[in-house]
Amino acid sequence: MLALIRMSLRNLFRQKRRNLLLGSAIAVGVLLLVVANSFSRGISDVMINKVLRWVTGHVTVAYNERSRMASEIFRDKDRINAILDQHKDVILQREEAIGAFVKAIGVGKADNLMLIGLDFSAAGNEKSRKETEEAFRLIGGNWDDLNNSTAENPLIISQEKARYLGVKIGDILRIRLRNIYSQDQSARATVMGIVKSDNIFMQPVAFIDMQKIKDIMGFDAHSTGILNLIIKDPMRNAQPLADALHKQLNASLAVIPAAAQKSDLPITVLGYRSDPDSRDKLSKLLTLRQGAWDTLWKDKTALVSAPLAQRLRLKPGSSLEVRYTDKWGNANTPMLIKVGGIFDPQKVWGENTILANDEKFYEQFYEHWPRAAQPNEQAAIPGTSHTAYALLAPEWILLPRTLTTEDLEKKYQDMGKKKQKATLIDVRTMYEAGKMVLQLEGVLNLITLTAALILLFITLIGVINTLRMTIRERTREIGTIRAIGMQQKDVRNLFLFESFFLALFASIAGVILALLIMWGLSSITLRMDDNPLGMMLVNGHLYFLPTIWSVLGNMLLVLVLVVVTAFFPARRAAKLSPVEALRHTE
Amino acid sequence: MKKSFWILMLALMLPMAASAAESRIISILKSIDENYAIKSDASAFVQMTQQKINQGTKVTGMQYYRRDRDDAFLIVMTAPENEKGNGYLRTGDNFWMYRRNTRTFQHINRDENIAGSDAHGDDFEERKMLEMFDPATDASGKEIFSEEKLGQIPVNKFEVKAKVHDVDYPKKIYWTRKDNNLILKEEAYSSSGTLMQAGYYLKYTQVDGQYLAVKFMFLDEFEKGNKSVIEISNISTKPLADSIFTKAYLENLSK
Numbered sequence: 001m002l003a004l005i006r007m008s009l010r011n012l013f014r015q016k017r018r019n020l021l022l023g024s025a026i027a028v029g030v031l032l033l034v035v036a037n038s039f040s041r042g043i044s045d046v047m048i049n050k051v052l053r054w055v056t057g058h059v060t061v062a063y064n065e066r067s068r069m070a071s072e073i074f075r076d077k078d079r080i081n082a083i084l085d086q087h088k089d090v091i092l093q094r095e096e097a098i099g100a101f102v103k104a105i106g107v108g109k110a111d112n113l114m115l116i117g118l119d120f121s122a123a124g125n126e127k128s129r130k131e132t133e134e135a136f137r138l139i140g141g142n143w144d145d146l147n148n149s150t151a152e153n154p155l156i157i158s159q160e161k162a163r164y165l166g167v168k169i170g171d172i173l174r175i176r177l178r179n180i181y182s183q184d185q186s187a188r189a190t191v192m193g194i195v196k197s198d199n200i201f202m203q204p205v206a207f208i209d210m211q212k213i214k215d216i217m218g219f220d221a222h223s224t225g226i227l228n229l230i231i232k233d234p235m236r237n238a239q240p241l242a243d244a245l246h247k248q249l250n251a252s253l254a255v256i257p258a259a260a261q262k263s264d265l266p267i268t269v270l271g272y273r274s275d276p277d278s279r280d281k282l283s284k285l286l287t288l289r290q291g292a293w294d295t296l297w298k299d300k301t302a303l304v305s306a307p308l309a310q311r312l313r314l315k316p317g318s319s320l321e322v323r324y325t326d327k328w329g330n331a332n333t334p335m336l337i338k339v340g341g342i343f344d345p346q347k348v349w350g351e352n353t354i355l356a357n358d359e360k361f362y363e364q365f366y367e368h369w370p371r372a373a374q375p376n377e378q379a380a381i382p383g384t385s386h387t388a389y390a391l392l393a394p395e396w397i398l399l400p401r402t403l404t405t406e407d408l409e410k411k412y413q414d415m416g417k418k419k420q421k422a423t424l425i426d427v428r429t430m431y432e433a434g435k436m437v438l439q440l441e442g443v444l445n446l447i448t449l450t451a452a453l454i455l456l457f458i459t460l461i462g463v464i465n466t467l468r469m470t471i472r473e474r475t476r477e478i479g480t481i482r483a484i485g486m487q488q489k490d491v492r493n494l495f496l497f498e499s500f501f502l503a504l505f506a507s508i509a510g511v512i513l514a515l516l517i518m519w520g521l522s523s524i525t526l527r528m529d530d531n532p533l534g535m536m537l538v539n540g541h542l543y544f545l546p547t548i549w550s551v552l553g554n555m556l557l558v559l560v561l562v563v564v565t566a567f568f569p570a571r572r573a574a575k576l577s578p579v580e581a582l583r584h585t586e
Numbered sequence: 587m588k589k590s591f592w593i594l595m596l597a598l599m600l601p602m603a604a605s606a607a608e609s610r611i612i613s614i615l616k617s618i619d620e621n622y623a624i625k626s627d628a629s630a631f632v633q634m635t636q637q638k639i640n641q642g643t644k645v646t647g648m649q650y651y652r653r654d655r656d657d658a659f660l661i662v663m664t665a666p667e668n669e670k671g672n673g674y675l676r677t678g679d680n681f682w683m684y685r686r687n688t689r690t691f692q693h694i695n696r697d698e699n700i701a702g703s704d705a706h707g708d709d710f711e712e713r714k715m716l717e718m719f720d721p722a723t724d725a726s727g728k729e730i731f732s733e734e735k736l737g738q739i740p741v742n743k744f745e746v747k748a749k750v751h752d753v754d755y756p757k758k759i760y761w762t763r764k765d766n767n768l769i770l771k772e773e774a775y776s777s778s779g780t781l782m783q784a785g786y787y788l789k790y791t792q793v794d795g796q797y798l799a800v801k802f803m804f805l806d807e808f809e810k811g812n813k814s815v816i817e818i819s820n821i822s823t824k825p826l827a828d829s830i831f832t833k834a835y836l837e838n839l840s841k
Contacts, residue, residue, distance in 0.1 A: 069695050103809065105607075110639070110809055176808050179777070181751035182697040182706070186780040191686055218777070275679065298657075363750070417693040419679035 008497035029459035030510025057228025106165025141193025145344035156193035199535035202520035257323035271361030271393030291341030301340025311374030350380020479581025495570035503562035611721035719746035
């Protein structure tokens with residue numbers, strides 16, 4: 001074996017010119033494959049980890065409170081974070097996606113802006129900051145100025161918008177937006193920096209400190225906005241993580257364990273669903289002792305159990321104030337209840353039960369989230385198997401999981417038909433929410449790899465042809481070594497070793513050349529401001545992502561192809577009879 | 587610029603009533619609310635002229651039908667030409683936008699814009715001042731209330747603050763006539779305290795013994811130069827056919 005290897009290496013260096021040409025062809029093939037593969041991986045990385053990161057994250061936990069467009073808020077941040085903490089092994093970053101379309105008035109001009117919150121404080125995520133700085137080149141000012149306490153609402157704005165609005169660093173912008181309650185809100189912001197993005201879709205942006213935008217939009221300390229999750233190996237983990245989160249976000253019944261204001265009488269306040277179907281079922285399920293259903297529905301008033309009404313001397317039209325302790329320990333949180341009907345609790349409901357209209361109930365529940373009901377306080381609540389349970393207001397409504405963009409759109413259309421009172425929670429992945437981006441990534445990868453494979457195929461045809469020529473040229477040599485006793489198998493292996501070593505050296509050279517070319521190409525600064533393909537650049541440069549395993553994989557592919565290609569001519573050479581081979585003339 | 591249609595319809599039913607009881611502000615708000623409730627059906631033609639900086643003037647016309655007892659209203663667009671025949675229908679919790687060209691209904695949110703204007707779906711809902719606002723007080727706990735003159739007219743000027751989030755502006759200042767509580771002017775502020783919009787009630791008329799504001803002007807105080815003028819005509823409080831508040835009615839108009 002060693003003798004064969006030595007012979008094959010000697011033959012390689014003996015036929016320098018021919019092998020140099022053949023090796024060059026193989027090296028070019030490897031070069032093309034490595035560059036194309038690295039570019040393709042770069043596109044995937046940019047699309048999935050840089051573009052989708054801004055658009056949807058890999059997995060998104062989204063909310064909508066009370067069907068208001070701007071109310072993308074969930075009022076119990078700790079609850080969500082506790083669930084996400086259980087997946088720390090997969091979740092690399094969790095980022096609140098808080099932003100707003102604002103009308104900005106600069107120096108004599110007004111325009112729309114996309115205002116995005118960034119956490120560049122010491123508590124913020126360093127990796128996230130680095131990625132932001134990569135995606136948006138600072139051409140004036142300083143990112144740290146987002147937290148400049150001497151300026152009013154420091155803001156970093158895109159060059160395009162700064163130019164249109166006529167503002168420079170230090171100028172004041174006035175902004176107008178709809179806050180989470182859909183109220184008109186305004187603020188003044190100081191331009192502290194100007195950025196440039198290669199992504200055409202990111203050009204109408206301005207950045208502001210996360211806490212500042214939360215304050216402007218009306219978030220309190222316990223609330224969170226939509227959470228974009230950046231995860232490990234998103235292609236593999238996104239769906240399983242979304243499924244797991246979805247399971248954990250299942251809602252319980254919303255209960256306010258309260259007490260009467262004057263008597264300290266314990267009262268369980270529940271919400272009843274007020275959609276027509278639920279109202280119909282509720283009116284059949286409950287026996288109304290006082291009041292009228294029509295008035296009750298129209299006035300959005302509450303139903304009080306008869307024993308409680310008797311104790312507190314309540315009747316339709318009267319009001320009652322109850323108090324409870326909220327989730328954050330604030331005792332005596334008031335809740336005003338307007339009574340519309342008195343119902344018979346029978347054996348289903350507790351004696352001290354109030355059923356509030358869900359619209360009114362959620363106003364209170366979300367603004368002042370109550371502490372969890374104790375087991376003894378839950379005794380008055382119908383069990384999950386009881387018909388009444390489905391007619392009561394849950395803490396939130398968890399939307400069903402969808403796997404495709406089409407299903408996601410249909411889900412939202414269906415939800416849009418209902419004027420939901422509860423907060424909607426949806427868990428979605430980039431496969432549903434970022435389908436367009438992923439499709440673009442897939443198409444670009446396909447184009448790149450197809451082009452590379454065509455070139456590689458052409459190169460391999462050249463290699464096959466050259467190997468056949470080589471064997472033909474060396475037929476007399478084959479006859480000689482066969483005549484002096486070399487076995488058929490050794491002749492075949494000799495040619496295979498020669499091909500293998502040639503491909504190995506050529507591949508190494510090809511990889512080195514590919515790395516040099518990628519370094520050279522990525523050093524060129526490209527200006528693609530108005531071209532959507534600019535989103536594939538990183539800081540104005542082409543982005544290649546070669547990895548050891550992808551390079552080794554490419555080398556292995558070429559080695560296997562060359563050896564397989566060489567196998568058949570080598571076998572044919574080995575089978576030649578020594579006499580015929582020696583007689584061979586060109 | 588914000589054109590609050592609930593204000594518009596509030597003005598449609600604005601009373602001459604005046605009272606003086608517990609709180610002067612609450613008393614005024616209560617009198618407005620008492621007369622705001624539309625007990626009968628109502629219909630009117632509304633013309634909105636919007637003037638925006640660098641965008642010229644846009645005139646929007648709409649026929650408006652309302653029935654509070656069913657939480658229903660219907661808006662049929664009559665102008666501009668590209669909006670003609672489009673409509674908005676609310677019945678109970680459902681709120682649809684109708685597109686004449688495609689003859690389709692689409693569910694929309696109550697906070698979406700109506701016909702490209704700054705009015706939202708929820709502006710058309712029945713709202714009560716007392717449910718939305720409380721009197722604002724100064725540092726000493728005293729209501730912010732004064733008596734002054736608006737031009738030559740003696741008025742009460744007072745400030746209210748929102749007690750619910752579901753309002754467009756959390757703070758407002760009103761100027762109401764001393765003799766009959768008719769609103770003459772209002773200023774709307776954002777929660778940061780910036781004056782966003784000023785509204786002027788330019789003309790009133792009487793229908794069924796009630797004073798109705800039929801011309802308003804809203805000035806955008808944030809983006810100066812934008813303004814809207816709303817004019818109401820052909821007001822009727824006659825009963826409306828049930829069929830008006832249906833999808834079929836809108837569809838038939840397109841035929």
